[in-house]
Structures are given as C-alpha cells and as structure tokens.
Amino acid sequence: MNTLHIKSALLLGICLNCPTALADWIAAAGTEGFQVIVKNTKPIVATYQGNSAGYSNDLYLMLDGSGQPGDDGDLTNDKFIFNNHADAVGNKVTLGSFPIGSELIFRLHVNDTGDDFFTGAAGRNPDNHTHARVQANWTKKDTLVSFEDLFGGSYDYNDLSFSFTNVRSQGVTSIDSAQIAPTIVKLGDSITVSAVISGDVSNIGDVAFMLGDTKLTSLTDSDGDGTWTGQYTVTETPGYQATTKIYAKDTKGKVLAKWPGFTVTP
Numbered sequence: 732m733n734t735l736h737i738k739s740a741l742l743l744g745i746c747l748n749c750p751t752a753l754a755d756w757i758a759a760a761g762t763e764g765f766q767v768i769v770k771n772t773k774p775i776v777a778t779y780q781g782n783s784a785g786y787s788n789d790l791y792l793m794l795d796g797s798g799q800p801g802d803d804g805d806l807t808n809d810k811f812i813f814n815n816h817a818d819a820v821g822n823k824v825t826l827g828s829f830p831i832g833s834e835l836i837f838r839l840h841v842n843d844t845g846d847d848f849f850t851g852a853a854g855r856n857p858d859n860h861t862h863a864r865v866q867a868n869w870t871k872k873d874t875l876v877s878f879e880d881l882f883g884g885s886y887d888y889n890d891l892s893f894s895f896t897n898v899r900s901q902g903v904t905s906i907d908s909a910q911i912a913p914t915i916v917k918l919g920d921s922i923t924v925s926a927v928i929s930g931d932v933s934n935i936g937d938v939a940f941m942l943g944d945t946k947l948t949s950l951t952d953s954d955g956d957g958t959w960t961g962q963y964t965v966t967e968t969p970g971y972q973a974t975t976k977i978y979a980k981d982t983k984g985k986v987l988a989k990w991p992g993f994t995v996t997p
C-alpha cells in the first residue's frame with residue numbers, strides 16, 4: 732500500500748491492521764435492532780472480530796443480581812467481555828449457559844463519551860436509534876454482532892464486532908401507530924383501518940383487524956411504505972360498544988405485535 736492509499740484509508744477511518752476485509756466483520760445491513768436469543772443449552776462463546784473505532788469501547792453482557800440475562804437497572808453486575816482497543820482479534824470469552832429462548836442484551840459502553848448503547852430495539856438507546864446489527868449464520872455456527880458507538884451516529888456499525896456460537900437472531904416487529912375511521916358505525920358502513928409497522932416485517936404472515944377472537948379483515952402494505960391498510964364493511968348492526976384490536980402475526984399465528992384497540996359505537 733503506497734503513502735497515498737494509507738492517507739486516504741486514514742482519512743476514511745478504515746482499520747489498516749484488520750485481518751480481513753471490512754465487510755467480512757460488519758454484520759449485514761437489514762439486521763439493525765435484531766435481538767440475540769439463546770438457541771440451546773451449550774456454553775455461549777464470544778469471539779472478538781474487530782473494530783475501526785477511534786473511541787475506546789467496552790462490551791458487556793447485561794445480567795441481573797443472580798447472574799441471569801436481563802436488565803435489572805444495575806450496570807455494576809453486568810459481565811465485561813471485551814475492549815475494542817485492548818483485545819486482539821480472535822480473543823474468546825465464555826459467557827456461560829442460559830435458558831433456551833432468553834434474550835441476551837449486550838451493552839457497548841463508550842469510555843470517551845460515557846454513552847451506553849444496546850442490542851435490540853431503538854427505544855433502548857439514548858438517541859432512540861438502533862445501535863447494533865445481529866446477523867445469524869455469519870458462518871455455519873456463528874452469529875455476528877456489530878455496534879455503532881456514535882450518539883446520533885454515522886450508523887455504519889463498524890466500532891466493535893464480535894461473534895457467538897449457540898445463539899440465533901430475532902427481528903423485532905412493532906406497531907407504532909394505528910387508526911380507524913369512523914368509530915361510530917351503522918349497518919353497511921365501511922371502516923378504514925391503518926397501522927404503521929416498523930422493525931422486521933419479513934416474518935409477518937398476517938396483520939389482522941380483530942373484534943374479540945373474530946378477524947374482520949386483513950391489513951396489507953402492497954406499496955411497502957410501512958403503512959398497512961384494510962377495509963371492513965359492517966355486516967350487522969352493533970348493539971353495543973365493541974373493542975377492536977390489530978395483531979401482527981407470523982406465519983404460524985404467533986403474535987409479534989399488537990395495537991391495544993378502538994371502541995366502536997353503534
């Protein structure tokens with residue numbers, strides 16, 4: 732690499748000593764905000780995979796007072812795993828075995844700014860934006876996690892990466908807002924329903940507008956803009972107030988997200 736190339740690499744903030752090409756150790760786009768879920772009872776081993784951060788970042792596993800995964804509001808009992816500058820690529824730390832299906836929340840503590848950022852949904856972070864990608868099947872056995880360390884970010888997720896065995900990733904789906912109109916109806920009226928859904932929508936099988944256990948209609952998002960819409964024509968005169976709900980379900984019928992409901996009045 733000649734001087735000019737080194738200079739441009741430095742200007743771009745690219746890590747010159749990284750053992751593999753950049754893209755190899757940054758988790759794939761589209762996995763922002765995914766959760767890390769325990770897949771089996773075998774010990775989970777974390778391997779440090781690299782960084783190109785200027786800041787010094789410590790990685791922790793969030794634990795409670797009894798050493799179980801979760802956020803108990805006490806940062807002092809979390810498990811330290813790696814520092815992005817002190818650790819060498821390839822360093823391994825055994826995290827232990829945890830109940831199948833539990834979420835492991837990882838925290839990136841930025842020593843230079845005092846910020847803490849978390850795997851999972853945007854709402855966990857101080858800037859209300861996702862700060863980690865979680866890519867399952869990075870290799871046959873490993874899930875890759877990559878963090879962004881800048882508040883309000885550049886969101887290139889190149890500031891600390893590590894991989895795990897024995898976990899899987901899971902997208903988070905949320906209904907951010909919803910509305911129906913009209914809410915006072917009579918026989919033959921058409922109700923328009925809409926919901927704004929964000930996060931991982933790839934595993935949505937059905938978005939249902941429900942009255943009790945009865946599905947009235949499905950909502951769809953044919954233009955892919957995140958707003959799901961549907962129409963329902965009232966087929967019998969409602970004799971009482973009824974509460975409707977919206978459920979986003981996966982293909983097996985498991986509820987991914989729900990919207991609490993609207994009161995429909997005759």
Ligand SMILES: [Ca+2]
Pocket residue numbers: 793794795796801802803804805806807808809
């Ligand atoms: Ca804790």
Ligand SMILES: [Ca+2]
Pocket residue numbers: 879880881885886887888889890
């Ligand atoms: Ca970055």
Ligand SMILES: [Ca+2]
Pocket residue numbers: 951952953954955956957958959960
């Ligand atoms: Ca739409």
